[in-house]
Amino acid sequence: MSLETVLTRIDETLPDAVARLLDLLRIPSISTDPAYRESCAEAARWLVRELTDLGFSAALRPTSGHPMVVAHAPGAGRHILFYGHYDVQPVDPLSLWDRDPFAPQIEDTPRGKVIRARGASDDKGQLMTFIEACRAWKSVHGQLPGNLTIFLEGEEESGSPSLVPFMQENAAELTADLALICDTGLFADDQPAIVTMLRGLLGEELTITGPSKDLHSGMYGGAAINPVRVLARIIASLHDDTGRITLPGFYEGVQELPEQVRAQWQALAFDHARFLGDVGLTTPAGEQDRTPLEMIWSRPTCEVNGIWGGYTGDGFKTVLPAQAHAKISFRLVPGQDPLAIRASFRAHVQSLLPPDCRVEFHGHGASRASLMEISDPAFDAARAALTEEWGRLAAFVGCGGSIPIAGHFKTILGMDAMLIGFGRDDDQIHSPNEKYDLECFHKGIRSWVRVLDRIAG
Amino acid sequence: MSLETVLTRIDETLPDAVARLLDLLRIPSISTDPAYRESCAEAARWLVRELTDLGFSAALRPTSGHPMVVAHAPGAGRHILFYGHYDVQPVDPLSLWDRDPFAPQIEDTPRGKVIRARGASDDKGQLMTFIEACRAWKSVHGQLPGNLTIFLEGEEESGSPSLVPFMQENAAELTADLALICDTGLFADDQPAIVTMLRGLLGEELTITGPSKDLHSGMYGGAAINPVRVLARIIASLHDDTGRITLPGFYEGVQELPEQVRAQWQALAFDHARFLGDVGLTTPAGEQDRTPLEMIWSRPTCEVNGIWGGYTGDGFKTVLPAQAHAKISFRLVPGQDPLAIRASFRAHVQSLLPPDCRVEFHGHGASRASLMEISDPAFDAARAALTEEWGRLAAFVGCGGSIPIAGHFKTILGMDAMLIGFGRDDDQIHSPNEKYDLECFHKGIRSWVRVLDRIAG
Numbered sequence: 054m055s056l057e058t059v060l061t062r063i064d065e066t067l068p069d070a071v072a073r074l075l076d077l078l079r080i081p082s083i084s085t086d087p088a089y090r091e092s093c094a095e096a097a098r099w100l101v102r103e104l105t106d107l108g109f110s111a112a113l114r115p116t117s118g119h120p121m122v123v124a125h126a127p128g129a130g131r132h133i134l135f136y137g138h139y140d141v142q143p144v145d146p147l148s149l150w151d152r153d154p155f156a157p158q159i160e161d162t163p164r165g166k167v168i169r170a171r172g173a174s175d176d177k178g179q180l181m182t183f184i185e186a187c188r189a190w191k192s193v194h195g196q197l198p199g200n201l202t203i204f205l206e207g208e209e210e211s212g213s214p215s216l217v218p219f220m221q222e223n224a225a226e227l228t229a230d231l232a233l234i235c236d237t238g239l240f241a242d243d244q245p246a247i248v249t250m251l252r253g254l255l256g257e258e259l260t261i262t263g264p265s266k267d268l269h270s271g272m273y274g275g276a277a278i279n280p281v282r283v284l285a286r287i288i289a290s291l292h293d294d295t296g297r298i299t300l301p302g303f304y305e306g307v308q309e310l311p312e313q314v315r316a317q318w319q320a321l322a323f324d325h326a327r328f329l330g331d332v333g334l335t336t337p338a339g340e341q342d343r344t345p346l347e348m349i350w351s352r353p354t355c356e357v358n359g360i361w362g363g364y365t366g367d368g369f370k371t372v373l374p375a376q377a378h379a380k381i382s383f384r385l386v387p388g389q390d391p392l393a394i395r396a397s398f399r400a401h402v403q404s405l406l407p408p409d410c411r412v413e414f415h416g417h418g419a420s421r422a423s424l425m426e427i428s429d430p431a432f433d434a435a436r437a438a439l440t441e442e443w444g445r446l447a448a449f450v451g452c453g454g455s456i457p458i459a460g461h462f463k464t465i466l467g468m469d470a471m472l473i474g475f476g477r478d479d480d481q482i483h484s485p486n487e488k489y490d491l492e493c494f495h496k497g498i499r500s501w502v503r504v505l506d507r508i509a510g
Numbered sequence: 511m512s513l514e515t516v517l518t519r520i521d522e523t524l525p526d527a528v529a530r531l532l533d534l535l536r537i538p539s540i541s542t543d544p545a546y547r548e549s550c551a552e553a554a555r556w557l558v559r560e561l562t563d564l565g566f567s568a569a570l571r572p573t574s575g576h577p578m579v580v581a582h583a584p585g586a587g588r589h590i591l592f593y594g595h596y597d598v599q600p601v602d603p604l605s606l607w608d609r610d611p612f613a614p615q616i617e618d619t620p621r622g623k624v625i626r627a628r629g630a631s632d633d634k635g636q637l638m639t640f641i642e643a644c645r646a647w648k649s650v651h652g653q654l655p656g657n658l659t660i661f662l663e664g665e666e667e668s669g670s671p672s673l674v675p676f677m678q679e680n681a682a683e684l685t686a687d688l689a690l691i692c693d694t695g696l697f698a699d700d701q702p703a704i705v706t707m708l709r710g711l712l713g714e715e716l717t718i719t720g721p722s723k724d725l726h727s728g729m730y731g732g733a734a735i736n737p738v739r740v741l742a743r744i745i746a747s748l749h750d751d752t753g754r755i756t757l758p759g760f761y762e763g764v765q766e767l768p769e770q771v772r773a774q775w776q777a778l779a780f781d782h783a784r785f786l787g788d789v790g791l792t793t794p795a796g797e798q799d800r801t802p803l804e805m806i807w808s809r810p811t812c813e814v815n816g817i818w819g820g821y822t823g824d825g826f827k828t829v830l831p832a833q834a835h836a837k838i839s840f841r842l843v844p845g846q847d848p849l850a851i852r853a854s855f856r857a858h859v860q861s862l863l864p865p866d867c868r869v870e871f872h873g874h875g876a877s878r879a880s881l882m883e884i885s886d887p888a889f890d891a892a893r894a895a896l897t898e899e900w901g902r903l904a905a906f907v908g909c910g911g912s913i914p915i916a917g918h919f920k921t922i923l924g925m926d927a928m929l930i931g932f933g934r935d936d937d938q939i940h941s942p943n944e945k946y947d948l949e950c951f952h953k954g955i956r957s958w959v960r961v962l963d964r965i966a967g
């Protein structure tokens with residue numbers, strides 16, 4: 054009954070585990086903003102110290118961006134690599150936060166205790182479920198489970214520019230028999246899930262320039278081209294009236310869902326109305342002939358993530374701006390080639406430019422979608438372990454978010470990945486007031502112990 | 511030959527006049543930004559001191575916004591009111607300025623000496639031409655010219671919210687026989703102009719809200735409506751492919767130019783290619799069947815002055831924003847009713863909102879266009895005076911900018927206005943590195959003395 058002993062140890066020492074997580078959450082490791090560079094390094098050093106104390110052979114590994122953390126604990130059995138990321142999203146708009154995003158606290162809410170802070174759910178709370186599982190295991194067994202490597206990244210929220218080179222340079226060291234990734238959510242509040250399909254992501258930033266400088270709209274308005282107007286036309290052209298994306302070749306290679314997957318998804322009884330209602334919406338906004346679950350799991354999208362140009366402060370300024378900017382991203386599904394879509398997008402934008410306008414592009418990542426091989430018995434073992442912990446059948450699901458690491462593990466290291474996470478839909482990741490339920494943290498740690506008990510060693 | 515004596519006095523004391531202007535330019539009186547409220551008051555106090563020293567009965571007059579400055583110097587003859595504004599535009603993007611916008615300096619340039627600072631041309635340099643003309647006049651004649659009132663506003667760059675109430679409350683005090691307004695430019699580098707037609711201005715700010723909070727584009731992308739996409743469709747819908755504005759009723763009441771005005775404008779031999787070339791453009795972007803001079807003087811326009819939404823910082827953030835914002839303005843021509851166009855715009859926006867989106871509007875000013883009665887002999891007198899000073903025939907011209915004060919003088923005080931100014935096209939008003947040519951300042955002072963010599967007293 055050593056499994057039960059470990060689980061009990063987790064229950065008894067939960068306050069200490071929470072305190073460690075709060076320490077990590079206090080470090081503002083926003084990877085996309087150069088102002089937080091040192092904070093990212095600090096988070097990496099904090100993790101190296103924790104893992105070293107736990108008995109891993111852990112090191113901070115420099116890159117041209119933020120450092121990686123790699124830790125090994127060799128042992129018997131299948132070599133398992135765990136992946137998480139210690140960097141977090143920016144916090145703006147800061148005014149919508151109820152507290153300092155980097156002064157974490159446990160809050161009582163009507164739905165239970167939550168850990169409130171940027172990164173609480175995505176991904177510091179999640180990665181710590183695995184580290185705390187290792188800690189509890191070791192405190193009972195006297196040694197870490199099986200043959201483990203822990204691999205933590207600090208650029209996941211900023212396009213992972215160093216990830217592929219690092220994996221290529223350290224392929225032998227990082228190649229394991231199976232990867233575990235903890236950066237996803239539960240399917241429902243109490244129903245665990247293993248993600249078997251992930252959308253890819255293509256990010257594009259564009260700047261359209263018209264006049265050589267900002268102009269007075271009275272002196273030049275009417276005669277001079279306004280780049281905001283040009284940008285608006287481009288964005289408006291990307292979808293047709295039925296919600297389909299208009300880029301030539303965009304849907305090339307996109308497969309319809311296999312009937313058995315569609316049937317399993319239907320059996321999940323996904324509550325569309327609640328999913329949209331939780332964020333103030335009633336009407337699915339995507340392709341009109343698709344279900345919302347398809348829209349977010351198995352259909353590609355195009356979104357404007359940011360737009361700016363001209364005067365955006367208080368009051369009014371009658372400027373005719375010289376430039377307009379947008380950040381646009383595409384979520385991709387299996388069969389789509391990110392680079393072909395980037396080329397199609399750029400050609401489409403060029404084709405819509407009027408005289409006197411030019412465009413500059415800046416790519417922000419391009420990753421293919423992933424489709425997991427679930428014939429590996431570890432999938433069924435993990436499903437059983439999760440079902441045991443949560444008391445409801447764990448589901449094989451899709452995921453609308455892009456976790457390019459899963460694709461890289463497959464293409465660079467030839468390694469399958471199992472994505473298990475404990476976030477809830479209302480965690481407000483990437484938004485103000487992000488939180489992670491204390492219950493998810495607690496049961497997440499317990500879940501990993503159960504999974505490791507079945508697949509490690 | 512007292513006129514010549516005054517002109518000589520101006521030439522001899524120019525350095526002192528420049529020094530006073532630099533003092534005024536050091537005050538960062540940005541009216542649209544609440545952070546500069548005290549600086550606006552400081553500029554008003556500075557002007558009251560100057561005018562009092564000159565012998566005016568001058569006072570700072572509080573409003574619910576920035577104060578007015580009103581100064582009287584009663585005397586014989588026709589009562590003339592001079593108008594200018596002491597507030598300035600914001601300075602962003604500050605990074606494009608070669609110097610601190612509020613640390614004015616005289617710079618040598620290939621085209622002569624310039625006074626470089628925010629407000630140098632618009633409108634502090636221009637209003638000081640008149641005050642310095644009064645100073646030179648008084649120093650020679652021992653008294654101020656004729657029967658003068660000076661009326662200076664501090665909210666011209668922010669929609670003049672206090673102007674109409676103030677004029678209504680002080681109508682008897684402010685009503686003169688003729689208004690002079692110095693806030694316009696020369697027609698060509700050495701050809702003076704009197705503006706007889708001014709476009710009106712309607713400002714609208716709109717915020718489109720979709721989801722109740724910013725969302726993760728992976729979790730919700732495809733299913734949740736993106737308000738930036740909605741805003742882009744709205745902006746793209748405002749013009750058709752020929753550059754015409756599509757709002758229902760927009761062109762109602764718009765008159766074609768009288769043939770004699772069109773002929774006079776053609777005689778001006780406006781250099782379209784240079785006008786556009788100066789700002790990096792080659793192709794007029796307005797209605798395809800209009801000349802560029804019509805586009806900027808006698809045709810209405812719709813411009814996006816600012817747009818923002820989602821993540822606009824460094825790097826990439828895969829947010830699906832809850833809101834998108836734009837500042838949009840319309841330049842109006844004689845015959846258009848600003849309030850009817852506001853209603854048409856708002857109804858058009860509402861008609862394009864998809865389910866789950868709502869819009870909030872915030873109006874920023876609504877002023878009709880103005881058409882001057884040039885039968886008043888003062889127009890010919892001023893034209894002769896300007897022609898004498900500059901050595902080229904002064905032109906009666908249109909102006910694309912909106913100077914609502916001219917319309918208010920007519921509708922509230924029943925007073926005609928003569929708009930004379932000395933700005934040049936390359937003054938970069940409302941843009942970084944604004945300047946005013948020292949020659950314009952100098953000859954502007956001399957011009958006013960010549961005009962006053964013919965029409966005052």
